[in-house]
Amino acid sequence: MSAQLQEQAATQSGFLYNARRQLFQSVPPIPANVRLDGKTVLVTGANVGLGLACTRHFLELGAARLIMAVRSISKGEAAAALFKKEFASAQIDVWQLDMELPSSVQAFAARCKADIPRLHVAVLNAGLGKEFFVRTAEGKQRETTLQVNYLSTVLLAVLLLPLMKPNSSESDKAPGRLTLISSDASLGEKLPAVPAGSTILDTMDDSSKFEGYQQYARTKLMLNMFTAKLASDVVSPSEVIINTCNPGATKGTGAISAVQSKIILAVMTLLFAVLGRTPEDAARAYVHASLVLGAESHGSFTDWLVRCWPLFMYGDKGRRATDRLWDETLAELGFANIVDVLKTVKG
Template sequence: MSAQLKKKASYEATFAHNFWKQTFSRVPAIPDPIELTGKTVLVTGANVGLGLEAIRNFLRLRPSLVIMGVRSVEKGEAAATKLRREFLDARIEVWELDMESFRSVQAFAARADRELDRLHVAVLNAGLGKLNFERVEEGSRHEVTIQVNYLANALLSFLLLPKLRPTTSSSEPGRLSIVNSGASLAIRLEDPGDGRLLESFDRPEKFDGFAQYGLSKLLVMMFVAKLAQMINPKEVIVNCTDPGATKGTDFFRNVNSWFMSIALRAFMGLIGRRTADASRIYLHSTLVLGEESHGSWTDWIIRAWPKAMYTDKGHQMGERLWDETIEELKFAGVKEYLQKDS
């Protein structure tokens, strides 16, 4: 449905609109009689901040199993112990998942394949704001952290599809939602010419932390829009969810400048939502909104895509990104997961 909201895209990308939405609108409650009895829920990046609070919101709906995907099992177990005291009958499992490692993503998905009969809801929440150019040890040819994080989310999305599909024709579709950000709404894509799009981000001399973060989220939305074209919403509904600016999280914990850190925290304190409210948006995207949200940008309603996606150039870049993503992830056989849906 976001594809039909081109006329709203320019306004929704403005600071005025986002300031109004942050300060004067309230995240609605989850309507009755939504509940999760007998269902399995996964949230990545789940031991702190929005991810942890989302787990708490999901637990209130009594799922049969909640999986916390975390980089540090020790920290994840500490968070889970507190949740188990709060929700005495809850079944909570902590699984290791490092979104800067393709091997870790594959191992996580293999465990899901072995141990789960069905996965009903998956929220890919893991993400971090980094203002400095960094590399990680793996990531095919693309070693910039922010690229690997995008590709890791794409890889995990593909690998979870078999478990998200319904087991019978009468079962509800699985729900896959990747967390996004309004930082992408006004971003422009630079055409790399004859070069590869993903490789064009590997330029330390042109690195801008804020712009790169917004760009990475634009890539995610382009990926989700294309993925939605490839899978049947009767089987898996896929969208992006945007919690908006949120205070009280560790999102900017890697910001090195004390001045920038203070400024960001002050700004978040001014307009940011509480984590309990912002994380409830994840439930709206995965439990309240239906097939109409397939391939869309969402919070508690369906919003317009980033402006760039409505242009001919944006469409071409989206197709280019998809082809490069499939090529980069061919080591995991991702085409096979798409063929099962086609």
């Protein structure tokens, strides 16, 4: 449905529109008929901030089993211990996942495949913004924000898809629900100009042109682009409904820590203090994206409603950039046989 909202995109990508939306949009309650009884749910970055708040929402909705994917097992177990007291009937598992390391993503996905008969809901929330350029330790040693927010997130999303399709042993044939967390920072962003002979990913990996908050915004734009292509060309909404979700400005998440300008950081800190939602309220957007919105949200950018894509994604230029990014990403993730995985889920 985001694909049909191009005429509104220029307005909705602007700062004033999003400031008004943040200030005046009500945060609706989770509908009373939404339940997760008997369902298995996964949340990445589940021990802090929005991920922790989302985890609580899902447990309150009766999730039978909840996988908390965390970088630090000790911190994850500390968070889970409180939930286990409150939600004694739920099975709560804490599994390690380091999104900086592709090998950790693969190992986590393999563990899911071996241990989870059917994954009904997954919210890929783990993300970050780096103030300075830092490379990861594996493979092509990509810049950390690029690796975590985009490459590892889409790798995990694809590897989980086979587990999320309805299977013949279940009476419930409802589609799986996969939500990837984006940001309204992506709405007015563009990908960088790519020099001749280079690629989008290599251009994003150029330390000489790095600016922390812009890198964050661009990786979230890329996430929207890949998700739209995945939904339109590969996965049927009758099997897995895939969307991205924007929680909006949220207090205490550290999303603006990558801003390098002290003046801009001061202004944004004030705006977040005035306009920012609590993590509990913002995480309801996750619940709506992954449980309330239906097939109309497939491939779309959402909060509590289906919204416009970032303006850059529309038109011939946006489609060409999306196709190019898709091809580059499949090549980059070839070590995980991602093309073969996509063939198994193609609708």
